[in-house]
Amino acid sequence: MVRLTAPFGFTPWPVSVFITATYVALLVALVSLHNVVPHAPKKEAPLAGVNMTEAWRDLQHLSGGFHPYNSRRNDEVRDWLLLRIEAILARNNATWDAPLDHAVPSSLADSSVHIYNDLTTNLTFSSRDSDLSVAYTGTNIIVYIRGTEDGKPDGKAPVLVNAHYDSVPSGYGATDDGVGVITVLQLISYFSAPGHQPKRGVMALLNNGEEDYLNGAYAFSQSPLSKLPHTFLNLEGAGAGGRAVLFRSTDTEVTKFYKKSPHPFGTVISADGFKRHLVRSDTDYTVFHGELGMRGLDVAFMEPRARYHTIEDSTRFTSVNSIWHMLSAAVATMDGLTSDTSSSFDGEPAVAGGVSSGTGSDGVWFDLFGQSFAVFKLHTLFAISVTLLVVTPLILIALTVILAKCDKLYLFSGKKLSPEGDIVHLNGWRGFFRFPITVTVASAAVVGLGFLLAKINPYIVYSSEYAVWSMMITAWTFVAWFLSRGADAMRPSALHRTYALIWLYIFAYAILAADAVAQNNFKLAGGYFLVIYFAAVFTALFIGYLELFALAKKSDYLEELARDSTDGSTILRAGSETVSPPRTSSGISDGGRRRDAEDDDAGERTSLLRGDRHRTYAGYHSYSRSVEDSQLDLDCNVPRTWPKPYAAEQGWSGHLLSWIWLLQFLVLGPVPIIFLTQVGLFTTAALNQTPSDGSSVLTIYLAFAIISVLLLIPILPFLHRFAYTLPALLFLVCIATTLYNLVAFPFSAQSRLKVYFIQRVNFDTGSNEVSLTGLSPYVEDIIKTIPSAAGQHLVCSGPDYSARSGLTKCAWEGIPPNIGNGTKLPGAAPPLERYTGLVEYNVTRVANSTRAVFHISGQDTRACRLLFDRPIKDFTVAGFASDPRFPRVGRKGCSSIRLWNREWGAGWTVDVEWEGEGGLDGRVVCLWSDANDPATIPALAEVQHYMPVWSIPTKLSDGLVEGFKVFKV
Numbered sequence: 001m002v003r004l005t006a007p008f009g010f011t012p013w014p015v016s017v018f019i020t021a022t023y024v025a026l027l028v029a030l031v032s033l034h035n036v037v038p039h040a041p042k043k044e045a046p047l048a049g050v051n052m053t054e055a056w057r058d059l060q061h062l063s064g065g066f067h068p069y070n071s072r073r074n075d076e077v078r079d080w081l082l083l084r085i086e087a088i089l090a091r092n093n094a095t096w097d098a099p100l101d102h103a104v105p106s107s108l109a110d111s112s113v114h115i116y117n118d119l120t121t122n123l124t125f126s127s128r129d130s131d132l133s134v135a136y137t138g139t140n141i142i143v144y145i146r147g148t149e150d151g152k153p154d155g156k157a158p159v160l161v162n163a164h165y166d167s168v169p170s171g172y173g174a175t176d177d178g179v180g181v182i183t184v185l186q187l188i189s190y191f192s193a194p195g196h197q198p199k200r201g202v203m204a205l206l207n208n209g210e211e212d213y214l215n216g217a218y219a220f221s222q223s224p225l226s227k228l229p230h231t232f233l234n235l236e237g238a239g240a241g242g243r244a245v246l247f248r249s250t251d252t253e254v255t256k257f258y259k260k261s262p263h264p265f266g267t268v269i270s271a272d273g274f275k276r277h278l279v280r281s282d283t284d285y286t287v288f289h290g291e292l293g294m295r296g297l298d299v300a301f302m303e304p305r306a307r308y309h310t311i312e313d314s315t316r317f318t319s320v321n322s323i324w325h326m327l328s329a330a331v332a333t334m335d336g337l338t339s340d341t342s343s344s345f346d347g348e349p350a351v352a353g354g355v356s357s358g359t360g361s362d363g364v365w366f367d368l369f370g371q372s373f374a375v376f377k378l379h380t381l382f383a384i385s386v387t388l389l390v391v392t393p394l395i396l397i398a399l400t401v402i403l404a405k406c407d408k409l410y411l412f413s414g415k416k417l418s419p420e421g422d423i424v425h426l427n428g429w430r431g432f433f434r435f436p437i438t439v440t441v442a443s444a445a446v447v448g449l450g451f452l453l454a455k456i457n458p459y460i461v462y463s464s465e466y467a468v469w470s471m472m473i474t475a476w477t478f479v480a481w482f483l484s485r486g487a488d489a490m491r492p493s494a495l496h497r498t499y500a501l502i503w504l505y506i507f508a509y510a511i512l513a514a515d516a517v518a519q520n521n522f523k524l525a526g527g528y529f530l531v532i533y534f535a536a537v538f539t540a541l542f543i544g545y546l547e548l549f550a551l552a553k554k555s556d557y558l559e560e561l562a563r564d565s566t567d568g569s570t571i572l573r574a575g576s577e578t579v580s581p582p583r584t585s586s587g588i589s590d591g592g593r594r595r596d597a598e599d600d601d602a603g604e605r606t607s608l609l610r611g612d613r614h615r616t617y618a619g620y621h622s623y624s625r626s627v628e629d630s631q632l633d634l635d636c637n638v639p640r641t642w643p644k645p646y647a648a649e650q651g652w653s654g655h656l657l658s659w660i661w662l663l664q665f666l667v668l669g670p671v672p673i674i675f676l677t678q679v680g681l682f683t684t685a686a687l688n689q690t691p692s693d694g695s696s697v698l699t700i701y702l703a704f705a706i707i708s709v710l711l712l713i714p715i716l717p718f719l720h721r722f723a724y725t726l727p728a729l730l731f732l733v734c735i736a737t738t739l740y741n742l743v744a745f746p747f748s749a750q751s752r753l754k755v756y757f758i759q760r761v762n763f764d765t766g767s768n769e770v771s772l773t774g775l776s777p778y779v780e781d782i783i784k785t786i787p788s789a790a791g792q793h794l795v796c797s798g799p800d801y802s803a804r805s806g807l808t809k810c811a812w813e814g815i816p817p818n819i820g821n822g823t824k825l826p827g828a829a830p831p832l833e834r835y836t837g838l839v840e841y842n843v844t845r846v847a848n849s850t851r852a853v854f855h856i857s858g859q860d861t862r863a864c865r866l867l868f869d870r871p872i873k874d875f876t877v878a879g880f881a882s883d884p885r886f887p888r889v890g891r892k893g894c895s896s897i898r899l900w901n902r903e904w905g906a907g908w909t910v911d912v913e914w915e916g917e918g919g920l921d922g923r924v925v926c927l928w929s930d931a932n933d934p935a936t937i938p939a940l941a942e943v944q945h946y947m948p949v950w951s952i953p954t955k956l957s958d959g960l961v962e963g964f965k966v967f968k969v
Contacts, residue, residue, distance in 0.1 A: 049193030138219025251360025257336030431493030450701030494653030770814025927959025
């Protein structure tokens with residue numbers, strides 16, 4: 001029996017090997033899964049109508065240059081998209097109308113496919129909580145593929161799939177949102193291929209202007225076609241390559257269709273981050289769901305963030321595998337949504353945050369190893385949480401009562417009287433307080449390391465996130481082992497595992513109770529892993545309680561000790577020493593040890609303390625007892641016929657099952673490892689490179705520390721049995737990674753520090769300011785490498801935008817831009833002559849009123865702004881529509897009007913109204929965003945050429961150059 005159980009016994013090497021192998025195997029698998037994109041099929045056409053070679057070539061063409069809304073190449077991309085759509089439809093022998101400039105729903109019955117080149121919609125709008133307003137003219141492309149249910153009396157609403165075809169002026173847009181656009185093109189091909197006509201119609205929207213203020217999605221709201229779909233799939237990008245993640249979902253019902261993806265990836269935690277406004281960026285999902293009331297999904301690439309909105313967002317840093325990952329998920333999701341003929345999605349869409357008859361239920365969802373996907377209702381999670389919180393304490397109380405009735409409750413046991421009236425110390429409390437002390441000290445060490453990094457080398461997590469993880473994991477493990485092992489050496493306890501699990505249960509119970517409140521009151525589902533965590537802890541503790549039934553009754557134990565003491569056979573085990581019991585007539589005890597000669601005459605009734613008036617037993621407890629006291633301290637006494645306990649643990653513990661620990665670990669360990677590692681990797685990808693945006697680094701380190709503690713606590717019940725070799729190795733790793741994290745340079749060529757570029761020119765004075773906004777002191781170091789800044793006094797201050805709080809802006813007199821339609825002027829030209837005619841405006845105040853009319857135009861641009869020194873009350877833009885669903889001015893008034901026009905140099909007429917006495921001061925600003933020719937914005941080209949390899953520029957605002965004039969009304 002010993003041989004069979006020894007490989008799984010609760011001894012140092014089995015414990016060390018099994019736990020280490022489990023953690024290493026799962027961590028390696030999960031990290032690999034997170035970082036390696038599933039391979040695309042080897043077939044060029046894995047699905048009918050889908051061609052991966054064509055998709056890759058289309059992506060290369062689309063991302064061959066910068067194509068923001070305010071660039072000539074943006075128009076070229078739109079024209080190219082229309083040609084590609086027609087070529088795809090022609091290849092599939094589909095019939096379609098010539099592109100229309102206005103969407104008319106009544107025309108949907110004519111052809112199988114309709115193309116709308118929307119050059120008519122426009123809108124003025126504002127966010128309700130913002131002081132920024134927008135006047136925008138759209139250039140969206142809409143393709144409608146008729147469904148077999150179209151035209152029937154009970155015809156089903158179509159499904160919208162969306163991507164935006166504009167990029168930022170500082171990035172090529174391969175992932176943001178080139179892969180999304182290519183996926184939409186392939187979906188058009190898939191659903192227009194012979195035999196693939198959907199039951200519900202497919203509305204493919206390629207919108208323009210998402211990067212500027214979700215403008216394209218707002219413009220779509222003005223199309224009559226926007227009233228048709230009730231469900232949507234939004235495709236986005238916020239990185240460069242990798243896996244496409246399910247960012248958000250409106251409800252459980254639509255999420256179930258994503259479940260059919262061949263490689264689903266994502267967690268509801270990201271949705272909670274958006275819901276609690278922890279994520280600074282946004283997508284068109286907000287408009288489709290929040291403003292138009294549709295139900296749908298938000299799928300996007302999310303890492304690495306260092307390449308987001310930079311020139312590294314190119315095909316060089318993505319792959320066919322990434323295209324396939326998004327495309328395969330989109331095909332599966334759209335197949336499911338368009339094939340559903342139930343009435344679940346046919347309720348009228350909610351508007352402006354209202355509730356529709358088609359509103360779904362709050363959901364919980366997460367992937368498992370990127371291969372399967374769990375999705376269920378939040379109500380179900382809450383019911384499970386409440387059930388666990390109510391039922392599990394009752395079960396444990398019941399087991400405690402049963403153990404007490406069976407006289408086997410050694411937990412919390414102190415002294416007992418033997419049948420002869422002697423005091424027996426069961427030491428059932430021993431080890432009870434180790435868990436909270438160990439967890440507190442080990443966790444404090446990890447948090448302390450986080451504070452140390454935040455103080456000395458705060459941005460190391462930007463490029464060396466796994467070194468930070470290694471430091472925290474090894475630090476916690478070593479400190480916890482050192483304390484646990486030391487306590488076990490000083491006061492061995494057979495109940496250490498059970499007590500640790502009891503404390504872990506209490507800890508998990510408190511967390512789950514808080515999470516249940518968040519589920520019910522705030523509709524937050526991201527704590528699903530805490531429910532799983534708690535269930536695993538309870539199951540392990542339940543097994544521990546069942547193990548206690550293997551113990552003998554306490555009364556039997558005491559009687560056995562008394563019987564052995566009367567026949568002279570009891571072995572007294574105190575610490576590491578064994579004190580021999582009285583001899584038998586042969587002079588040898590049953591344990592094989594000689595007795596003293598003076599004990600030759602011992603009889604059945606002879607006391608174990610016979611002889612000396614005081615006898616002392618040294619060990620973990622040193623004590624002496626007097627014969628007259630008639631007391632017997634039987635610490636670790638082992639009855640003669642009972643199995644011996646491990647080492648110097650309590651004598652009654654020999655009946656405990658040596659292998660039960662493995663069952664407990666298999667319940668407690670792998671499940672939390674899987675879920676917490678996935679949460680940790682997702683958190684890493686979402687947070688580690690956000691300091692360049694101005695986010696707090698301490699928050700990142702605290703998040704890492706919390707996840708590290710949750711990940712490692714499940715090994716604490718077993719950690720005291722670890723062989724010292726592994727903790728010693730972990731200690732060396734901890735020292736090495738800590739030193740590296742404290743002294744290593746935080747950025748690299750693979751993880752470049754993003755700095756925000758803007759050039760501002762005062763057309764009244766000719767002054768020209770180039771600035772970079774970024775982390776100090778690194779932004780100053782970058783500027784030192786720029787030739788035009790050499791010898792200049794840098795003016796450093798806080799950032800221009802609150803969204804970049806935490807960063808530093810440094811400015812210098814830079815190289816003048818060559819903007820406008822005129823001939824490129826030499827650098828020696830007088831400043832005012834260089835900028836003549838680039839911004840024109842006049843303003844007229846309406847007599848006896850607080851109103852004024854502005855006429856604004858800019859040369860070679862279709863983006864200008866009106867900035868006011870104090871918020872205005874209201875405004876209108878001639879020729880632009882208003883929509884009662886979207887206020888023109890938010891609750892805070894309007895301090896800025898962003899003006900966009902699809903025609904180059906067309907201009908705007910703006911009527912503004914303000915409150916209070918006096919006039920109105922401010923600036924008229926126009927933007928230039930086209931950097932495809934480096935000579936146009938030489939200051940940006942200079943920064944890109946000379947800045948260190950560990951840094952990279954991105955845009956600060958919608959334009960790269962802002963030229964302005966001051967006005968007074």
